[in-house]
Amino acid sequence: MTKYIIKGGRPLHGEVEISGAKNAAVAIIPAAMLVDGVCRIENIPQISDVTMLLNILRRMGAQVRTVDRHTMDIDCSAVRHAKADFDIMTRIRASYYLIGALLGRFGEAVVAMPGGCNFGSVRPIDQHVKGFSAMGAQVEVKNGLVVASTPDGPLHGADIYLDVASVGATINIMLAAVFARGVTRIENVAREPHVVDVANFLNAMGADIRGAGTNVIKIRGGRRLTGGSYALIPDQIEAGTYMAAVAGAGGSLLIKNVIPKHMDCITGKLEEMGVTVEEGEDEILVSRTGPLRHINVKTYYYPGFPTDMQPQIATVLCLAQGTSIITEGVWDTRYKYVGELLKMGANVTVDGRKAIIQGVECLTGASVKAWDLRAGAAMVIAGLCAQGTTEIEGVDYIERGYVDLVGKLKKVGADIRSVDIPDEDEQEIKIG
Ligand code: EPU
Numbered sequence: 085m086t087k088y089i090i091k092g093g094r095p096l097h098g099e100v101e102i103s104g105a106k107n108a109a110v111a112i113i114p115a116a117m118l119v120d121g122v123c124r125i126e127n128i129p130q131i132s133d134v135t136m137l138l139n140i141l142r143r144m145g146a147q148v149r150t151v152d153r154h155t156m157d158i159d160c161s162a163v164r165h166a167k168a169d170f171d172i173m174t175r176i177r178a179s180y181y182l183i184g185a186l187l188g189r190f191g192e193a194v195v196a197m198p199g200g201c202n203f204g205s206v207r208p209i210d211q212h213v214k215g216f217s218a219m220g221a222q223v224e225v226k227n228g229l230v231v232a233s234t235p236d237g238p239l240h241g242a243d244i245y246l247d248v249a250s251v252g253a254t255i256n257i258m259l260a261a262v263f264a265r266g267v268t269r270i271e272n273v274a275r276e277p278h279v280v281d282v283a284n285f286l287n288a289m290g291a292d293i294r295g296a297g298t299n300v301i302k303i304r305g306g307r308r309l310t311g312g313s314y315a316l317i318p319d320q321i322e323a324g325t326y327m328a329a330v331a332g333a334g335g336s337l338l339i340k341n342v343i344p345k346h347m348d349c350i351t352g353k354l355e356e357m358g359v360t361v362e363e364g365e366d367e368i369l370v371s372r373t374g375p376l377r378h379i380n381v382k383t384y385y386y387p388g389f390p391t392d393m394q395p396q397i398a399t400v401l402c403l404a405q406g407t408s409i410i411t412e413g414v415w416d417t418r419y420k421y422v423g424e425l426l427k428m429g430a431n432v433t434v435d436g437r438k439a440i441i442q443g444v445e446c447l448t449g450a451s452v453k454a455w456d457l458r459a460g461a462a463m464v465i466a467g468l469c470a471q472g473t474t475e476i477e478g479v480d481y482i483e484r485g486y487v488d489l490v491g492k493l494k495k496v497g498a499d500i501r502s503v504d505i506p507d508e509d510e511q512e513i514k515i516g
Contacts, residue, residue: 085507086483088476088490090467091499092449095335098496102323102341103129103487104154104316108278110178111255112285112316113137116146116158117185118262119289121311126155128316133484136172140179143169159311166190174198174228176484180209180252183230184259187221191234197225211250215257218242219264241266241305249274249385254301255282262291264305273301276386277320277346285314318342321392322486324350325461327370328396329493331359332403332469336371337496344368349389353381353397357404378406378443384413395421395462401441402430403469410439421459424452428466428474446471454478457485464489468498 104127114137116123128134130153138148138156145164149157166186168179174196186193198209209230213223216232219239223232241264246253254273259282261268273279275297283296289309295301323342330337331354344351344363351361354370356379362369378401383391391414401408402425412418419434426432427450431442449472454460460482467474476482479502482489490502 085477085505086479086502087505088464088467088479089501089503090449090464090474090476092333092447092467092470092472092474094333094468094497094499096330096333096337096468096493096496096498097335099338099340100326100492100496102318102326102339103127105129105278105281105319106131106133106322106485107178107251107276108281108316109134110137110176111181111278111282112314113141113158114178114181114185115259115282115285116141117160117163117182118189118259118286119309119311120161121309122157122159123289123311124151124155124157124313126313126315127318128154128156129319129487130154131483131485131487132480133176133178136176137178140169140172140182166192167194168196170196177207180212180230181256181259183212183232184216184256187216187232187234188239188260188263191238193230193232195230197228197230209252211246211248211253212256215244215246215253215270216260218244219257219260219268221260239264239305241268241303244268244270246270246272251276251279254279258283258286258293258301258303261303261305262286262293262307262309264303266305268303268305270301270303272299274385275299277317277343281317288312288314317346320346321390321458323347323368324390324393325396325465325486327351327354327361327368328393328400329465329468330370331357331372331376332400332465333498334372335497336369338367338369340367342366342368349387350393353379353389357400376400376404376443378404378408378441380409380411382411382413388413391415391418392458394418395458396465398422398432398439398441399425399462399465399469402432402444402447402466404441404443406443408441408443410441412437420455421462424455424459424463425466427452428470448472449474451475451477454481457481461486461489464493464500467500468493
């Protein structure tokens, strides 16, 4: 087990380089299953979710070659079956993209129900299943397995209206539709940058997908995907997390390798709080010297304020003057981390989907836990802002989605270190 120890109260100064987008990588790696040839993927983030997905592909027979630290060649042409490794699948959410990819390629898929961050509410896949079924698949969920098949012949194009603009369902249906006969039209789709990135990747490999980034995506199925090179977009949420960190801790950070347009929803809110944000072509300079103002934030589907930035912005608002209200508009609940902030002296009340934050003078270091990936990032921000020492447990979650968070923060002046602690079993053995 690893924990982070942060001595807070130091402003951040310098430059930080943003890595490739996690939520694009975890969809594009399974999408390589549809390609008959080598896909060279550049700007791959070195995070544990990516490692796990690459291991799933390897165990299925794919060739994965590391070209350099950020570039991989993936060749799935030798994969001969549609059953993915059960153990690894249950540990990550994005393993569900293998359902669409395997169903598209083999007409069948046997995969474990996905794991991943647990916000305290069930994470359904009914919209994925609805899309696959409309294309002629039969999907059963039993004993922790998703079993999809096409007993009545190959998948065919269909008109599908999503009840919610789900990122996962949009991408998964797109993957299955790439080899379906005819045209698939998906309405009320997610418009997140990583959805567009997956469509661009598939098109670069030879697919015919139009409309990604709008409300309707059309896929003309049946084209052979033959391979090629593709560079992932930078991670919007990683960039947003550093923006929030400097907003909270103070100082000035040049955040490099970003697409400023993707950051608009976050930039706007930080500016309302009194933070200065200057945009360059592929970088943004974020500075905060004065006090923070209270604001209200409602998370929503892109281009709304991302739910994956909700814990981080809430943490910064704990130090803003006055009362701020956060409304979670995507998940039923995502406030498990609030209990940890309370240990640090924050004043937050949760009422259903709302969190009411009364700003306090300062946070105080404490021993806290990362309940999930973004909650963990929020704890790091809290630790950077707090007086005294904060110890964060459960950082495996953080390392699933952030490339070298500790190293990147150290470089910009944070006093943060990662220490290995023996787990309880090991300790007992040693004591015994
Ligand atoms: N939903 C349904 N039915 C479905 C699918 C989703 O009702 O079949 C609902 C969910 O319950 C939720 C909403 O639709 O209320 C949005 O869920 P979505 O499917 O968009 O979420 P996801 O695909 O499971 C991805 C990201 C999450 C991010 C959400 C929302 C990946 C691997 N995960 O999850 O990212 O919170 O979209 O933007 O792309 C994170 O990176 O920390 C993270 C959790």
